[in-house]
Amino acid sequence: MERSTLNLWVGFFVLLGFFSFLMLAFKVGNLSAGGSGSSYSVVAHFDNIGQLKERAPVRSAGVLVGRVSAVSFDLAHYNAEVRLSIDSHYPFPKDTSASVLTSGILGEQYIGLDAGGDDKMLKDGDQIKLTQGAMVLERLIGQFLFNKAQEGGTTDKGGSAK
Amino acid sequence: MPLRTTQRSIQLVGDRTLRIVERIGAIMVFLGMILMRSGTSFRRFGLVIREVFFAGVQSLIIILVSGLFVGMVLGLQGHETLQNYGSEESVGVLVALSLVRELGPVVSALLFASRAGSAITAEIGLMKATEQLSAMEMMAVSPISRVVAPRFWGGVLSLPLLSMLFSAMGIIGGFLVAVVLIGVDDGAFWSQMQAAVDFSHDVMNGIIKSVVFGIAVSAIATFEGYEAPPTAEGVSGATTRTVVSSSLAILALDLVLTAFMLKGWN
Numbered sequence: 001m002e003r004s005t006l007n008l009w010v011g012f013f014v015l016l017g018f019f020s021f022l023m024l025a026f027k028v029g030n031l032s033a034g035g036s037g038s039s040y041s042v043v044a045h046f047d048n049i050g051q052l053k054e055r056a057p058v059r060s061a062g063v064l065v066g067r068v069s070a071v072s073f074d075l076a077h078y079n080a081e082v083r084l085s086i087d088s089h090y091p092f093p094k095d096t097s098a099s100v101l102t103s104g105i106l107g108e109q110y111i112g113l114d115a116g117g118d119d120k121m122l123k124d125g126d127q128i129k130l131t132q133g134a135m136v137l138e139r140l141i142g143q144f145l146f147n148k149a150q151e152g153g154t155t156d157k158g159g160s161a162k
Numbered sequence: 163m164p165l166r167t168t169q170r171s172i173q174l175v176g177d178r179t180l181r182i183v184e185r186i187g188a189i190m191v192f193l194g195m196i197l198m199r200s201g202t203s204f205r206r207f208g209l210v211i212r213e214v215f216f217a218g219v220q221s222l223i224i225i226l227v228s229g230l231f232v233g234m235v236l237g238l239q240g241h242e243t244l245q246n247y248g249s250e251e252s253v254g255v256l257v258a259l260s261l262v263r264e265l266g267p268v269v270s271a272l273l274f275a276s277r278a279g280s281a282i283t284a285e286i287g288l289m290k291a292t293e294q295l296s297a298m299e300m301m302a303v304s305p306i307s308r309v310v311a312p313r314f315w316g317g318v319l320s321l322p323l324l325s326m327l328f329s330a331m332g333i334i335g336g337f338l339v340a341v342v343l344i345g346v347d348d349g350a351f352w353s354q355m356q357a358a359v360d361f362s363h364d365v366m367n368g369i370i371k372s373v374v375f376g377i378a379v380s381a382i383a384t385f386e387g388y389e390a391p392p393t394a395e396g397v398s399g400a401t402t403r404t405v406v407s408s409s410l411a412i413l414a415l416d417l418v419l420t421a422f423m424l425k426g427w428n
Contacts, residue, residue, distance in 0.1 A: 001215075003208070010211050013219045017323030020330035021369075027352070028258050028333055029361040055360075064357075 038088045040124040041069060044098045044111075049080045050134030052100055052109045058084050060113040065090040068111060080133075084111060086122075093118040097130035109134060185407075192388070193381045196314050199307035203315050209308075213316025217278040221324060224277055225270055229328035232265060233257055233335025240336075241344055250340075251350035255358040257336030262359060262368045266329030268416050271375035274321050275408035279383035282313050283404040286387025287397035295388075310384045317380030318373070325372035367423045374415055379408045 025031045049071065058066035066086035074081040086092065095116030102109050113128075122128070203210050240256040286309060289295050295305040333355075340346040359365065383404045390400035 006212060006215050009219045010214050013214065013222065013320075014323065016222075017326055020323075020326040023330045023333075024262060024326060024365045025361055028262065028330075028355055029359045029365045030356050031361040055363075 039066060039085045040088055040122070041083055041085045042122050042124075042126050042128055044082050044084060044128040044131050045074060045077060046080045046082060046098075046100060046131050046133040048133035048136060049082060049100050050102075050109050050136065052082065052111070052134065056108065057110045058086060058113060059110055060090070060092070060115065065113065082111070084128075086113075091121040094120045094122055094126070095130065096122065096128060097132070098128045099132035100134040102135075188389070189381055189385045192385045193377075195306055196311050196381070196384065199304055200311045200315065202304075202307040203311045209312035210315045210319070213313045214320050217274075217282070217313070217316045218320030218324060221274060221277045221320070222327070224273055225324045225328050226331050228269065228273060229261075229266075229331030230335040232269060232328075233261060233332030233337075234339045236260060236265075236332065237336035237339035237344075241340055241346065250344075250346050251354055253340045253346055254336065254351040254355035257340070258333055258355045258359050259364060261329045261332040261336075262364050264416070264420070266332065267325045267368050267371040267375060268412060270325040270328040271321060271372065271379060271412045272409055274317075274324060274376075275379045275383070275412065276405050278317060278320070279379050279404050279408050280401045282317065282380070282383040283387040283390070283401045284397060286310065286313070286384060287390035287392075287400050290388065290390060291392040291394070291397055293392075306388075310388060314380045314384050317383065318376040321376030321379065322369055322372040325375075326369065329368065363423075367419075370423075371416065371419050374419060375412050378411045378415060382408045382411060 052068065052071060054068055054071055056068045057064050058068060066084055068082055069085040070083040072081050072083075073079075084098070092113060093116045095118040097114045097116065099112050099114075100109055101112040116130075236257045237253060240253040241250055244250050244252055244256065286295075289305075289309065295309065298305045298308060337351065341348050341351050386400040386404045386407075390396045
């Protein structure tokens, strides 16, 4: 086969491969969603993070505003230290609260941010003070049973007092 | 007497194992030899372009068509199962993740091994059987740098491109079945896919896999051709071995790579 035809075909092939790479990156993947945009990172301490993992979404009012960049155990406070990387397009007030939530019944866990009313905004390296850890089913059931038993006790007492 | 047969069979297992290990070692040495003598391939890049044509461009049809069909089947099967849970829109996620992470690199590498790898082995094996390689050596031309290395690099360059094309075609196939044919919502199909597919974790890892498979398949194909006994029987046996051992190598490497990619490298 002639050299120029060969080059033409190979060039066509390489361009086709390149376009499919662009399609995989921008149409299929999340490269267009500003994944590489600038962000600031804040720290939050939780009593319990449940099944929260790195790269879990950080949402506020249901909108994706960032991702969990690191999860570690804090030996000074014996709780979980979660580092959040939040998109710079979304500044949050200093008294924003963070909680570990679950999407759906069996869904993945994510961090929900509820904005506060402070004038000052969170800066890179700041800490979110108001946090609520994950709901643990066993503790919840335990608490419910405990409350129920106490309730039963008080109504009994009430009954006997009457 | 039974002791003797037991001994024999254990000996047979040992013999086979040693042969396999020997062969892997020989392929590694051969790979090192190719890498050391690749200078010519890059100085005369036309040689590699010619091999990209034979290995890559001529495999385009089979890769594109099988990618389309695989994607369509994934779309149908995924929709069938997902509608039980009322989440038909997730079919895009299912198609994209399974193609980009696994099926794209693995199936295109398997097809590439049987379409291009066997051709490379047969070509080099026949060149050896007809003493073209010895003739080159007589003229002080190294057959490894002139014949083997360009074919190796042609394969290594072609396979990642082919596997990306396979994944892209598969996703288009899934789109055609799920959105055009069945009527899943267009926006949800793409947006859920974009939310779930991560560029560096899914797309790049798939490309890394296909580069590794490309190196493995090309090394095995050129090795089998170069080491083929110079007879008609020898070349046919070498061609078969190329397909069998590259397929096994692809699947084994895939398991190892997937384990590392999902569980981290340390």
